Amino acid sequence: MIAARILIVEDDRIVARDIQHQLARMGHVVVGMSASGEDAIRLAGCHRPDLVLMDIRLEGEMDGIEAARRIRDVHRIPIVFLTAYANDEVVQRASLTEPFGYLLKPFEEPQMRTVIQMALYKHASDAKLRMSERRYAATLASIRDGVILCDGQGRVDFMNRVAETMTGWTAADAAGQPLASVFVAVDEETQEPLEDFSTLVLRSPDFAPPERLSRLLPRGAVGDDSTTKPGVVATGAAAPGIVIEERCSAIIDDRGEVVGSILVFSDLTQRRQIAEALRKAQADLAHIGRLTMMGELAAAVAHEVNQPLMAIVTNAGTCLQHLSQPQPDLARTRIVVERIVRDAQRAGDVVRSIHALARRTPADPGWVDLSALIADTLALVRAELRRARVQVETDLPQGPPWVHGDRVQLQQLVLNLVMNAIEAMTAPAVTERRLRIATNCGDGRIRVRVEDTGVGIAETDVDAIFRALYTTKPDGLGMGLSISRSIVELHGGWLTAAPGPSGGSVFEFVLPVSPGGE
The missing domain is CATH 3.40.50.2300 (Response regulator)
Structure with a gap:
């Protein structure tokens, strides 16, 4: 009690x-x-x-x-x-x-x-x-959507403040009025009047008609005076009202009968403005991305073509020296000129390869003997290795399995890694200068490991060194390793870097292989 x-x-x-x-x-x-x-x-x-x-x-x-x-x-x-x-x-x-x-x-x-x-x-x-x-x-009252409650006859029972603002009706004025008089919605494009949801909810089998987009007309936009026929939308230079999203559900009593409906509607103006701003920002970012890619491509061309161009300049100087002799050695001069032609062709191949790399497609795919390619690349930089007093160790099994890809791009990959190793070992503090390159196969892949005894890589730089335009060298462009990783990924593999076990650095790339060749 x-x-x-x-x-x-x-x-x-x-x-x-x-x-x-x-x-x-x-x-x-x-x-x-x-x-x-x-x-x-x-x-x-x-x-x-x-x-x-x-x-x-x-x-x-x-x-x-x-x-x-x-x-x-x-x-x-x-x-x-x-x-x-x-x-x-x-x-x-x-x-x-x-x-x-x-x-x-x-x-x-x-x-x-x-x-x-x-x-x-x-x-x-x-x-x-x-x-x-x-x-x-x-x-x-606190939610940001407009809410209108109607009774079983479709007359307004309740409106929150947002609904008052959006419709132009106060809750007191709207109470007892038909929803169709308070909430006047028309088709967004055609401006044709739409049936009010309080009526639709009675015909919907699940008592919840699908959401719809419409234009909510402000109070007074529908003709109700002697100059305009009732129910006709007042026309003007611009469509009146605001674009909204409508959602409606029936209110069911204990006997399962519809005793009213609740209409919730949202102003899409701000959402559409945000979507338009986002679309514009995405377009701007895409444009900036294209400009950035063009800048990176230009830097890559400058970085990669520099080596054959320097060889051309050196060989051209040698050729001039031979020709300036009283009795020029034409046979030796011819050999030097052939080197110039070969280097010029290599520069052209590099440009073509980088252009294909920017398009993410191999330029001239074919079967490549990676061990032979590494040996050829070491021969190209023999003078740099000798000048830097670098001892080279190799473990390069010959023959299959081979890699299917672009030979110029793969050679550029190996050349970048070798030149980086040479530069890392030219520091005065480096007493032992040793470069070791080894390949091994297994699980349908070939692994190429490039180890040096240079200044090494800081743990914090292991991932950063592969970013375009990132460099730890005073006069570096920061493109070599970025291009190298792109080449490896384009060929279906991956490239990693790590500090060496006893100093220096270790670069390793892995590529899928095929047991056969051409």
Whole structure:
């Protein structure tokens, strides 16, 4: 049983005392007793009881029904009427105050106990419901979408502030109006009127019509005066209203019947502006990416062509020296000129190879003996190795398996790794200068390992050295290793770098192989 604080309003003092004693036996507390309606209102405001037992007929000008109405309106305290008679007129007036029960005099204690307990339970349930409604109203008011609730006849019951702003209607003005009058949606492109969702929801088999995009017209955009036919959209230079996304669901009661609908709509203006800004930013980034790629390509050409061009300059100088002799050695001069032609062809091949690399396609694919290619590459840099006093060790098994790819690109890959190793070992602090290149096969792949005893690689630079334009050399372009990794990846493999076990660095690339050849 719920113990409660109760106010007794009864003009018969004997009856009031009897009620007080009965309530005390039940465990309730009587906070006051009154014989008039005016005094009852005052006591209700002072004591804020949990329940008022109100006699309908009271002393003075105000009867119990009027006193109950005022107490309910101001304090929302539940009322149970006490009466010795109840004709239709009295019952009708009393019902307007929404009482929580009636006790017909004379009544017994069990009857009073039952009515009081039911009234208290009903009041507690109503309080929970009101709190739930407040939370629900606060939630709807705080969301950024417009929300409109309609009853079973499609008339507006509720609108949140966002809906008021977007439609131009206040909740007070819209209450009881047909949704079609408050929420006027037209097709975004054709401007044809669209059927309101409160009607559509009744025909939808799952009580939730699919979402739709539409244009919400502001209040007054639909003709309602003598100059425009009702329901006709006022035309102008630009389409009125805002583009929105609509979503609607039915409100179902316990019997599974539709008793209303809820319409939620979002303003797509900002979303479309963001999407347009994103599209423009992506276009700008793509343009910047193309410019960056062009810059990297130019740097790559400058880096890779530098070697054959330097060879051409050196051989051309040698050729001039031979020709300046009183008796030129034409045979030796011819050999030097052939070297110039070969280097010029190699420069052209490099340019062609890098261009193909930028397009991510092998320039001239074929079967390549990687061990033979490494040996040829070492022969090209024999002078640099000798000048740097680098001792070379190789472990290059001959013959298959071979690699399918572009020979020029693969030779450029090996050349970049060898030249990097030579440059790393030219530092004065390096006392032992040894370059070791080894290949081995297994699991359908060939591994090429290039080890040097140079200055080595810092752990923090292991990944960074492969980025385009990143370099640790004062006069470096930072393109050699970036190009090398691109070549390896284009051929379906990978390239890694790591500090050497006893100093220096280790570069290793892995490529898929084929057991046969051309």
